[in-house]
Amino acid sequence: MTTVDAAELRRLTRELLAAHPPASTDRTDFLKARFDAGLAWVHYPAGLGGLDAPRSLQPVVDAELAAAGAPDNDPRRIGIGLGMAAPTILGFGTDEQKQRFLRPLWVGEEVWCQLFSEPGAGSDLAALGTRAVRDGEDWVVDGQKVWTSSAHVARWAILIARTDPDLPKHRGISYFICDMTDPGVEVRPLRQITGEAEFNEVFLTGVRIPDSRRLGPVGDGWKVAQTTLMNERVSIGGSRIPREGGMIGPVARTWREHPELRTHDLHQRLLTLWVEAEVARLAGERLRQQLVAGQPGPEGSGMKLAFARLNQEISGLEVELRGEEGLLYDDWTMRRPELVDFTGRDAGYRYLRSKGNSIEGGTSEVLLNIVAERVLGLPAEPRNDKDVAWKDLSR
Amino acid sequence: MTAQTEETVAPDLLYSEAEDDLRAAVRSLLADRADAPTVIARIESDTPYDPQLWKALGADIGAAGLLVPEKLGGQGASHREAAVVLEELGRSVAPAPYLTSAVVATETLLALGTEDGPVGELLGELAAGRKVAVLAVPFSAEVGTVAVTGTLDGIVTAVADAAAADLLLVPTSDGLYAVEAGATGVTVEPLVALDLTRPLATVTLTAATGTRLADAEAARPAVRRGLLAGAGLLASEQLGLAEWCLTETVRYTRDRHQFNRPVGSFQALKHRMAQLWLQVVSARAAARNAADALASGSPDTPLAVAVAQAYCSGVAVRAAEECIQLHGGIGMTWEHPAHLYLKRAKADSIAYGTAGRHRDAIAELMELPAP
Numbered sequence: 154m155t156t157v158d159a160a161e162l163r164r165l166t167r168e169l170l171a172a173h174p175p176a177s178t179d180r181t182d183f184l185k186a187r188f189d190a191g192l193a194w195v196h197y198p199a200g201l202g203g204l205d206a207p208r209s210l211q212p213v214v215d216a217e218l219a220a221a222g223a224p225d226n227d228p229r230r231i232g233i234g235l236g237m238a239a240p241t242i243l244g245f246g247t248d249e250q251k252q253r254f255l256r257p258l259w260v261g262e263e264v265w266c267q268l269f270s271e272p273g274a275g276s277d278l279a280a281l282g283t284r285a286v287r288d289g290e291d292w293v294v295d296g297q298k299v300w301t302s303s304a305h306v307a308r309w310a311i312l313i314a315r316t317d318p319d320l321p322k323h324r325g326i327s328y329f330i331c332d333m334t335d336p337g338v339e340v341r342p343l344r345q346i347t348g349e350a351e352f353n354e355v356f357l358t359g360v361r362i363p364d365s366r367r368l369g370p371v372g373d374g375w376k377v378a379q380t381t382l383m384n385e386r387v388s389i390g391g392s393r394i395p396r397e398g399g400m401i402g403p404v405a406r407t408w409r410e411h412p413e414l415r416t417h418d419l420h421q422r423l424l425t426l427w428v429e430a431e432v433a434r435l436a437g438e439r440l441r442q443q444l445v446a447g448q449p450g451p452e453g454s455g456m457k458l459a460f461a462r463l464n465q466e467i468s469g470l471e472v473e474l475r476g477e478e479g480l481l482y483d484d485w486t487m488r489r490p491e492l493v494d495f496t497g498r499d500a501g502y503r504y505l506r507s508k509g510n511s512i513e514g515g516t517s518e519v520l521l522n523i524v525a526e527r528v529l530g531l532p533a534e535p536r537n538d539k540d541v542a543w544k545d546l547s548r
Numbered sequence: 549m550t551a552q553t554e555e556t557v558a559p560d561l562l563y564s565e566a567e568d569d570l571r572a573a574v575r576s577l578l579a580d581r582a583d584a585p586t587v588i589a590r591i592e593s594d595t596p597y598d599p600q601l602w603k604a605l606g607a608d609i610g611a612a613g614l615l616v617p618e619k620l621g622g623q624g625a626s627h628r629e630a631a632v633v634l635e636e637l638g639r640s641v642a643p644a645p646y647l648t649s650a651v652v653a654t655e656t657l658l659a660l661g662t663e664d665g666p667v668g669e670l671l672g673e674l675a676a677g678r679k680v681a682v683l684a685v686p687f688s689a690e691v692g693t694v695a696v697t698g699t700l701d702g703i704v705t706a707v708a709d710a711a712a713a714d715l716l717l718v719p720t721s722d723g724l725y726a727v728e729a730g731a732t733g734v735t736v737e738p739l740v741a742l743d744l745t746r747p748l749a750t751v752t753l754t755a756a757t758g759t760r761l762a763d764a765e766a767a768r769p770a771v772r773r774g775l776l777a778g779a780g781l782l783a784s785e786q787l788g789l790a791e792w793c794l795t796e797t798v799r800y801t802r803d804r805h806q807f808n809r810p811v812g813s814f815q816a817l818k819h820r821m822a823q824l825w826l827q828v829v830s831a832r833a834a835a836r837n838a839a840d841a842l843a844s845g846s847p848d849t850p851l852a853v854a855v856a857q858a859y860c861s862g863v864a865v866r867a868a869e870e871c872i873q874l875h876g877g878i879g880m881t882w883e884h885p886a887h888l889y890l891k892r893a894k895a896d897s898i899a900y901g902t903a904g905r906h907r908d909a910i911a912e913l914m915e916l917p918a919p
């Protein structure tokens with residue numbers, strides 16, 4: 154196979170635009186045509202939305218399309234599908250699974266959610282207790298999941314469940330694709346500190362999942378889940394962020410527009426955080442350049458840590474800076490939003506929502522463990538849970 | 549959004565292959581000639597600088613002339629390469645007048661923009677590593693606030709590497725003068741410095757004479773530019789220093805056993821080292837950004853330099869402090885090199901402006917004024 158280069162991608166993109174002028178084409182139809190032309194994610198295989206091209210060439214396509222005013226697939230709405238489900242399906246799915254799921258996922262016709270965490274299994278995800286028992290051609294699933302973002306809008310879920318409780322915890326897990334419309338799937342909103350409910354509890358009662366919707370071998374679910382989790386943490390670094398592009402932007406603007414709010418103490422703290430935000434932006438940019446140059450470094454694991462802390466400190470400063478207005482909150486109405494916008498709404502919301510940044514997708518403490526052990530090579534803490542059958546663990 | 553917040557071209561934050569090769573050459577030279585016991589022995593002797601090291605680094609490897617165009621006898625490279633040399637020097641903390649001579653003095657001369665006559669000749673000498681020149685300003689000088697003294701009579705305190713200099717570049721109210729360090733009327737009196745690896749001296753001029761290189765109007769921006777380059781590339785020294793501290797601390801805590809396990813397996817320590825790693829990763833991006841801005845002549849340079857200094861100073865100090873704490877008692881000894889890094893890091897945090905001074909500069913550049 155000849156590899157596709159930038160010129161070829163540009164040509165194909167223009168061909169797509171000529172055949173389906175964005176101005177007169179329905180949004181979904183355009184996205185489907187883009188997928189079929191292999192210009193959705195160029196590093197995916199031909200026939201699955203890609204052209205087996207280097208991942209670093211995606212910006213070539215994106216820039217052409219953006220210049221032509223073409224619609225995108227609103228990645229914020231389908232982040233879990235794009236960032237986690239898709240690479241896992243690509244890595245471990247059967248041909249049938251890939252054909253069935255990837256197109257509607259990328260186009261945004263089908264939203265995905267992640268049924269991983271449980272009341273008894275968070276950081277220690279491998280301790281999960283949701284059971285999947287084989288029954289003929291099906292698996293019967295019983296258990297409870299929690300903190301499931303977007304479960305209320307999702308059509309499909311990636312699900313991990315225990316298929317063998319007699320093995321040590323990492324070994325008796327299998328990975329499934331769960332139909333969220335199936336009987337036995339019950340989604341209940343979980344209201345969070347911002348007042349709204351982004352996430353949910355999901356109760357699974359006698360849910361039948363055909364064996365054809367298993368991803369990877371029986372008992373290998375932990376390994377498959379590693380792919381999902383790795384992609385969850387790497388999904389930043391896609392595009393360049395402009396200076397003052399993140400949380401620091403609104404604070405800097407408030408500072409410039411409201412001289413009456415300025416104090417010496419806030420000034421020093423603002424400048425310190427401004428510097429840290431700018432440096433984090435540069436570190437993100439460096440990571441992006443490494444990826445484009447085909448030299449991915451371990452730096453990715455650190456970026457989430459940095460942004461979580463900065464988002465929290467900056468939004469905290471902003472609430473304080475606003476003074477009397479900081480005593481107010483825009484709206485406590487319970488809602489079930491379709492997408493999450495960390496920087497949306499007012500300072501109070503940003504302050505509260507950013508508390509989740511150091512918990513979701515692996516807590517900062519757990520990420521520090523990962524950096525220490527996998528990047529720095531420091532020895533693991535002694536463990537007493539590795540060689541014990543799951544059913545004999547303390548809980 | 550203000551004008552300064554718009555960026556035109558993306559800075560190149562990676563290392564090129566040529567830069568990697570240069571790094572390898574400098575690292576192996578320093579490993580050979582300036583390992584920790586050697587550096588500790590030297591800083592207590594009368595000859596803290598190793599002339600052979602300087603010759604090998606400056607002349608043989610050609611590091612002294614990286615900033616100087618080829619037609620003047622230099623390498624025609626840029627601040628990006630010089631930054632790599634400084635990373636390695638930070639890692640080794642060997643006394644060498646690189647930052648002061650090959651960067652600050654050289655950049656000041658280059659910024660005069662007069663390549664014929666004594667300036668061009670001098671640049672050739674510096675580039676070849678035959679001479680060392682330092683700018684006669686206190687090491688703490690903040691960019692843009694150098695006091696211009698009278699004629700060639702006066703005292704300048706805390707001049708870094710003056711003891712290694714053949715030539716002093718002296719900013720005066722009458723312009724920039726080149727003064728032979730050994731000339732009559734010039735004394736260079738060593739000070740007892742916190743950082744023993746970068747000797748400081750008081751320079752006293754008493755009716756001394758020198759060559760006038762530029763008038764006051766041309767000298768002022770040139771000196772400012774020299775100090776800007778110094779501040780920007782100091783960030784790379786700080787990066788290298790922090791990296792050494794982290795690497796050594798990880799190595800030590802992996803080996804050192806207490807409570808029947810490596811102390812590096814205790815989460816309280818692992819998290820501290822992981823946090824430090826994150827800061828080093830960030831410092832690298834900031835330092836590369838400053839070096840690239842200086843090299844490309846970006847209009848963003850003053851901001852890039854201020855951000856790099858405001859960030860990297862603290863990271864180097866933190867890394868050296870963590871290094872000592874996580875080594876326990878051995879880290880407190882004269883014999884262990886950790887103290888060299890702490891002293892260098894702390895002195896560096898004052899050099900060419902403290903982090904606070906650089907934050908003030910950012911406040912001005914980004915229109916985030918004090919109340």
Ligand SMILES: Cc1cc2nc3c(=O)[nH]c(=O)nc-3n(C[C@H](O)[C@H](O)[C@H](O)COP(=O)(O)OP(=O)(O)OC[C@H]3O[C@@H](n4cnc5c(N)ncnc54)[C@H](O)[C@@H]3O)c2cc1C
Pocket residue numbers: 266267268269270272274275276277299300301302303352509512513514515516517518519522
């Ligand atoms: C906004 C939000 C959205 C989320 N969305 C989803 C989703 O869509 N799907 C999904 O499956 N999950 C989701 N999660 C769940 C998230 O992944 C878990 O909350 C997270 O992994 C932590 O688990 P836990 O809540 O059980 O906390 P615990 O694991 O009980 O942690 C409690 C505390 O102990 C610390 N801790 C635990 N283990 C260690 C250790 N080894 N060393 C040091 N400290 C440790 C933690 O850092 C934390 O501070 C979401 C969470 C949030 C906040």
